[in-house]
Amino acid sequence: MAAEHNTYGCNYCKSAASFKGDYAKMPKTCPTLTHAELTKEVSGYLVEPYRSIMQVADQTPFDANRVLRNRVEELIVYLKALGLKRVGIAFCVTLLKETQNLIKYLHQEGLDSIAVCCRVGAVDYTEIGLTKAHPDKFAAICNPLAQSKLLNQADVDIVVQMGLCLGHDIILQQQCTAPVTTLVVKDRALDHHSVLALR
Numbered sequence: 269m270a271a272e273h274n275t276y277g278c279n280y281c282k283s284a285a286s287f288k289g290d291y292a293k294m295p296k297t298c299p300t301l302t303h304a305e306l307t308k309e310v311s312g313y314l315v316e317p318y319r320s321i322m323q324v325a326d327q328t329p330f331d332a333n334r335v336l337r338n339r340v341e342e343l344i345v346y347l348k349a350l351g352l353k354r355v356g357i358a359f360c361v362t363l364l365k366e367t368q369n370l371i372k373y374l375h376q377e378g379l380d381s382i383a384v385c386c387r388v389g390a391v392d393y394t395e396i397g398l399t400k401a402h403p404d405k406f407a408a409i410c411n412p413l414a415q416s417k418l419l420n421q422a423d424v425d426i427v428v429q430m431g432l433c434l435g436h437d438i439i440l441q442q443q444c445t446a447p448v449t450t451l452v453v454k455d456r457a458l459d460h461h462s463v464l465a466l467r
């Protein structure tokens with residue numbers, strides 16, 4: 269069974285032939301071929317909640333005039349289509365202005381927002397053994413455990429992640445009861461456009 273743990277064809281494939289269903293161009297190691305039983309199993313999409321998620325996700329990229337929506341517009345369409353009215357927002361303090369704008373847009377669409385800042389709790393670095401650049405000054409840790417607990421208590425339908433640090437985002441995602449979607453990926457060097465490092 270060791271082969272199960274080898275990489276799949278996607279690791280080095282240049283054809284991406286599954287995109288067009290072109291079997292002749294798929295590498296022999298393409299999971300479409302080697303794992304057909306798994307990759308062609310779609311029954312999970314025919315039952316809720318994935319049935320509705322797949323249908324709505326297919327409709328969000330374009331508006332009625334076939335004009336592309338940006339991700340914020342897509343998010344609002346997605347929330348409304350699925351009836352997700354209580355929207356939790358786990359935001360980084362550096363994105364306070366952008367979070368306030370998101371709250372405004374959500375309210376304009378009749379959606380409730382429950383936002384929680386990353387520095388909630390005002391817990392000093394030293395309380396969890398982290399080293400501070402200036403030991404004599406207070407420095408608040410990011411607190412994704414508290415963010416997720418507050419959002420769970422608020423019984424939100426979905427959580428929108430706004431620029432949490434790498435690692436803190438994982439804690440949030442693991443601890444939130446509601447599904448988490450990422451609107452902004454924290455990337456301090458690239459103004460949150462991480463894909464630019466891969467072009």
Ligand code: SF4
Binds near residue numbers: 276287300
């Ligand atoms: S699914 Fe198959 S065709 Fe698509 S990238 Fe992976 S190996 Fe290539």
